[in-house]
Amino acid sequence: MQIDFAAKELTVKLVYYGPALSGKTSNLRAIHWLGTSSACGELMTLETQNDRTLFFDMLPITVSSGTGLKVRLKLFTVPGQVMHNATRRLVLQGTDGVAFIADSQRSEADANRESFLNLKRNLQENKIDPDQIPIIIQFNKRDMSSIRTDEELELIAQRSKEPIYKAVATRGYGVMQTLRGLIRDTWAKLEDDHQLEEKFGISPIRFMTEVEAKLKHDPGPRGR
């Protein structure tokens, strides 16, 4: 996080991590599409090859609070392919929160695990404690066949340290809930570490109310 006291401005970095083709870029595209233009800036897709992310995607969201505080949320994705580990590690530098986008298909369970272990390693390499940083997990592609069932995810959620969200990012279902959850958890951690309420006069609840107001609600995963 970057704090500019003079400009009353906070910049918070949020990274969408996960295995290749799990839907990280689709999440950002959906947020860009569903979010209000007053809050969401342009989605920047940086270098692709055959529609695959090579460096990262970036979506800036600006929330100007009634208290005069301006919060700039920078959403990043990483390239999921194994060979781009150096780039992933670079993008993770200075991150304040991570949304791990997992693929719900049973066949991708190993890829999810491998990517999560890679996330932990890369956080450590960046001197970020994986046990301290807010991480949430989104099980994406809920519209595919051969996926882990809702009941299985319920069980996973009960024993998971990280909050679990469900989504169909290509249709926008669940992406805003995931984003709000990520912002809420990240803000709570930043409040603990930096006492933002004391410094800027904005409580976590008020901040989240303002975030909700700035970001449109998505319809939610209907029928699921």
Place this chain on the structure above:
Amino acid sequence: MMHDQTDAADIMMGDVVRLEDVLSRDSVTSVCRSFFSLFGLPVRVITHEGDLLADVHRDQPLCNYLNTLDAGERECAKTVGVVRDLEPELQTTVHPCFTGAVYRIVPLEYQGRPIGRFIVGPYVPAETTQPPASLLSIDAPIDSAAACEHFETMPRVREHIAKKISDHLKGVLELLLFSGHRAQLASTMQVASVRENYRELAEKNEALKSSLDELKQLDQLKSTFLATVSHELRSPLTSIIGYTEMLESGAAGALSDGQAEFLGTIRSKADQLLGLISSLLDLGRLEANSLDLKHQSVDAHALLSDLAATIVPTANRRNVSLDVQVGDQTPKLWGDPVRLSQILLNLADNAVKFSDEGGTVTIRAERGEIDAAGASGLGAALFSASRPAVVLTVEDGGMGIAEQSLSKIFDAFYQVDAGTTRVHGGAGLGLSIVKQLVDGHEGKIEVTSTPGEGTTFVVTLPAADEDA
């Protein structure tokens, strides 16, 4: 243009630090020039830090005239100063000039941060038809007629059109900014990724190097151990052989047939053991480069005759014929006669060992050539092409060696087939020693083999000078 201060931290946050980091002066000026030629409106682009990035305008006759008047010049400078320093937060600001013209100041914001502004004007809103009193009363000697005439030549545009034109220019500049930022991030990420990969590889190389050093130390330890153990084994073995010989010679009394047979077996096995220990010692010395070769001129005829005499008993036992040939023109060899015999004996012994019963082993010496640059051919271009050599060939018609094993047969302790060790004995040291001895003589050894048909070893060793 990259700014030195735009370091990794800013890039990793994906921020633009300064407008000029992502927008080149030339491209902004070019856009402003096009804007000016299209609409006739002056335009200036100023960074958040107050630097002028582009300025496209034409001096207005009215402004030139006013600058000839003291009060006019004063007021004009004041207005321009205010306009230039005005940085509206979010909304466009229209700032009036005492001449009746206006300046439209449009803020440029990028990803929630002010990054600069552009100023369109001065122009007169088309809705204003008469010059204002503030112009005509600016100075005592003002020429009202001239002022009115100049006022008429000012660029004019309706305010709602001016707003549309400004919005359009803002859109174009924001697009340039976005593209420039994207290109800046891409190039920075490219370099950063390469650096990160390099750092990772350098770390791995360092780890591999330390593993290699560790292995080398272990190898050295192994060689020292082999040399020490071999030496310690040889001393008592020499006594065993000595006392066996004394017993065999009857020094301790007459022997029965059974006793003589048992002593013969003890002697034979002890010799075998001594041979193995000597090989280990040789290998240790060769690996430590401490084997002292006593080079001299060696006659190929004599070398092969001695060899034949040594190997004949073994060949006869296995019913293998020996065919020894020495070419007429074969020069003398330049090497250590003991070690040259050892090379040939090892190869010939192997050939006999792996020949089928009734087979033939051919041992041949003939004239040849060897690359003057040495076996590897390194720097061959810098040396004279070749020098005389002796080519020694040992050929058998035995079981042969599979192709995948050929590259490993010169490794110490390597056995092509563990089964052959049980049948033929040996520790897999012979060929390793041969290879190192050949290398020590600056020669080369090559092997060709066809499974089921036989194996041919060709050793090329430097010849002695003709007059040696």
